[in-house]
Amino acid sequence: MTRYIARRLLSVIPLLIAVSLIVFGMSKALPGDPVAIFLQQADIANPELVNAMRDKYGLNDPLPVQYWTWLSLMFQGDMGESIRRGERVSDLLFRGMRNTFSVATASVALVIVVGWTMGVLSAVVHNRAWPQAITRFLAQAPVLMISIPGFAVAVFMVLIFGISLGWLPTSGVSNPREGDDVIDLAKHLILPTIGLALASVGGNWRLARNTMIEVLREDYIRMAHAKGLPLWRVYFVHGLRTTLVPLLTSAGLLFGSLLTGSFILEYIFAWPGIGLLLVESTVNRDVPVVMGATILIASLYIVLNLAVDILYAIVDPRVRYA
């Protein structure tokens, strides 16, 4: 197991170098002078300021120098300073990532708690002589969830639960009039989480259901029954464990993609996450931020993939010994 992990860790290094090169190359290929765009948006016509700012951000250096400076500084934890915001990129990324992380974690938790549970339950009751309304619901609800766009639901929920009923906050990460505590954060998380996770809940529900139905047809499930095991053991020990393998992969990839930030949801809920930061920085050519965010997201994705692989090996011994 240790060797397996070590091998996977080593394989990540060339990947990260490739990512850094691609990110750097793309940032240089973006058309438009970031400083000029920045200043022009504020109607500042000052060529001296443009040049001074270009110097400040190292944009007048030759490309290999820029790459090397960027890379070596980044290894020291210094990703530079945002042209547009004037803040340290690492601070910006930390803040964005913290907000994105909270909603991504809540979404994955929702996917697991609702999606997986409902999926497993609907597999367990699949083909049982239950009222058709219930079995139909269990089979069709996830399809509905997948087919309705999450952001549309989000907008709708804001109108109902935020504005009409006033139960939940419509946007933001905190209510400045109330305490900055966990309950306040939880309230603000509810609607974005539902909007963000809805389709994934449906997808995982269906995936869990289909996988579990497949698994329950396996011989070892019949064997488990034949061994006289209680039903809960058959379903939740023998059935669930193997069902978990594709589910974990799905959740891992979902978490990875959620950590890159969902621009639309962050936009709708004024959620200052990494997606919003990345899109705004890209549109405004805030190159240091774009580079930092891309590297961060790519690294996170790679690390998460690694984590999923390792988890996969823990859950499924066949992977470990392969």
Add this chain to the structure above:
Amino acid sequence: MILRSGAAAVAGGVGAAALAACGEAEVVEKTVTVTVTEVKEVVKEVPVETVVTKEVVKEVPVETVVTKEVIKEVPVVEVREVEVEKVVTQEKVVEVEVEKVVTQEKVVEVMVENPKADSLVIGLPVTARVDDLDGSQVYEFQTKIHAFCTSESLLLYDYQTQTLKPRLAESWEVAPDATSVTFTLREGVTWHNGDPFTPEDVVFNFNRIFRDDDPYHAEGTFYYNGFAQPFYGDTEVLDGRTVRVNLTQPDALAAEKFGALDSSYMAHPPSVMEHGNREYSTDVDKYVGTGPYIPVELRPAELVRMVRNENWWGPKPDFDELIFRLFPGGQAGADARVNALLAGEVDVALYTPATRRNDLFRTPGIGAKWFSNFVLGYFYINHTFPLFQDNRVRQAVARSFDRVSFYEATAGPTVLPWGRFWFPGSPYLNDAAELDYDPAQVASLMQDAGFSMGGDGVWANGDMRAEFKIQYSGDPGAPPDRETFWMQGLNDLGFSVELDAWDPAIRADFDSGPFAQQNLNVGGWGVGVFLGDPAFAYQRWTAGDFFALSYMDNAEMNQLYQDILVEADADNRTSKVHRMQEIAADQVPWIPSTVSTLGAAWREEKVTNVTSGATQYSYPWLYKVAPV
């Protein structure tokens, strides 16, 4: 008694709490400004306790409007706002604000005291620098709204009256030869930490802001100092209350530039010296200002919280606590702001989108309006393009855009169609210099220019056909409504016009992008903000500038600009600016389209009105919030 008529859109400030100077007992003069805003039928009277009333009846000649008005006088230190709104014919509402001028020629804005000391949450869009508390380093205009509650400049520029008002300085004087400006500082002003505000502080700040070799200049970024920096020589302390800024070249607008420019904001010298410009401006614990509110918490991209400065030199600021809640920019952020307002999470939403106007207008308990923000929208037109080398053709093209129909259909009251070269309500406006929609004149202009209508319905003059492209940056499959509408109008009037989409990414590339001289025909959608500074307008009207993409070079215009620079007499300056607009209407440096608007909405239980406070030099985007 001074009576001013003429309309500007609204006045004041949250920060205009900032501008409210008071404390003097006797009421000497009364100023009345009349504001024409959007359609609204309201008659409002603000009840004020312990009010002694005198009555003055005035006639205000605004178009066909006659306004009667009651002025109420209030005993000392009590507060004090009187607003009278009346419905007049032609569906225009006239807002009358009464200002009282006290001795020492201070303009005092009077407001109703907030009965329940309270907090106010203001929703703002922020996309760039969100964390500046020091006004001199602010980049984004939205951010100024909160930075200008914490820091102050020596003077304020009031767009309503196109005049300067006192702030940290009580009076000012530009030398007759326009080579220096002298400021007399207000007495008794203190920094948030109790230090007195001194002339030495002013010297430190002007050097910090305008001198590249100043040790405290290097680390800060003073985005807007470029307008004044070329004129800055040095600053000397004349006595305990007076400083003089010596200029390197004459500038008749030196008081505006050094007193009220966006970057001319005062920072606390010991704090800047200790922490440096960035830390000083971004950390509430290190920030020390003079403004009416003291910042206590700053969560970037989330909120800025400030509390009342009990020792502020002006009247007691309205709210115990001001919270600026920050939203993303763009349509979705604007929607989120409106939602938060409707849900009661914020009390005031600024920059509300026109698309939500019906939600806002129809919801009980919500007040909303859109007002001019002194930004002219216009199209570039390339004078070097062969067809446009004749100014009559340029005029014809400009007169073929039916602005009124277009904006009535698409934006309702949220945009003001505008075919002139200066802002509505300004004394600088030359109303005769217009390029309004006029199909008959289009035809006669084209005929004068030697064109005749060809068999294919297109004007032609020999080999030259009236054929060009309207450029825009965006999706080729989804041209903007405005450009499409204009193209159709042009085609109907005998021009052969097509739309031409460009990649937005190269919009700013003036060598090979859509606005490069060899590429530009018409289009591009510029935005100009230059109220109060003819020089700024001149830059946009002439060749050789980053923003002047029409490639016009007019000798008389150039000369007028040079004259205005040293024209200390206000009336003469005004007539020269009028002449500049005549030249513009003749030469068409660009095609005016709108005066764009800013939206604001508020919860009526917390706030009675929100007005755009025109309170500083080039960016009149400060708002005034009148509490309940």
Add this chain to the structure above:
Amino acid sequence: MSVTATTEPVLAVKDLHTHFFTKTATVRAVNGVSFSIYPGEIVGLVGESGCGKSVTAMSILGLVDTPGRVVNGTITFDGRDMRRMSGGQLRRVRGHEIAMIFQNPIGALNPVFSVGRQLVEAIRTHQRVGRREAYQQAVGLLERVGIPDPEQRLPQYPHQFSGGMAQRVVIAMALANRPKLLIADEPTTALDVTIQAQIIDLLAELNQEFGMAVLHITHNMALVAESCARTIVMYGGKIAESGETPAVFDDPKHPYTQALLASVPDLDQPDQAIDPLEGFPPDITREWPGCEFEPRCSQRFERCPVENPQLREVDVGHAVRCHLYEAAT
């Protein structure tokens, strides 16, 4: 004549009907099957795929999956009516008194748990023993079924076992609680021929040693001939013929049995041409008016398509369901 005729059968199945109710049709997988198994006896249940052998086995254990259901008949195990048992009672019988092994031994073991864990689970489900005790039992069981180094093998996972070894593990698991009856559903089908013999031998040994009855379900006539005392031939959800193995093999009565035997290559006479059975198994979604085998039968006559034959004893302990023999009785 059976040696066990005087004792009570360990399992008696009477008139078992198990049908599957799909949306479009009723599949009569088991359609009136009766037989008994006596203690210590090995009974072979043979037939083509889809004849209902496996469903019969699952019906006995009460493990028919929906949409299937036992619609009629009685299943008496050790004097108790299995069909009247509650789920809990059934589970106490399964794996304890009746054990089952399956065709694909690797598939029958959960791939994500170690073999030891699965064995211990089987033991501790039915015996009140500690983990360590159960583990010791598991070691003994693996030894008994002929797996070398059981201590090393127990922590391993199913994919680390060969098919034969896995089947031994499954058998060990089945034996864990000394069942009275072992149902072996095609236990060797997935294995190499050499391994097949080993498993069959193992089953025979264990049958001797523990005295458990075995119901050996297979489609392989040769295996039945080798190891089973009695043979039951199923066709189309019904029993076609049953009797002592020598009687059935030496004197097959039912044309289907005859055809089956003819299709088996005789290793002693390898040159003899085999005679494969033509046609397809019957459509069991409908109730046949006549004999289900009639369409494929070489000896059919007028009665066959119109009247369904009954199972009749044509010799002592030798029963057949065919019109050919009705006159004889």
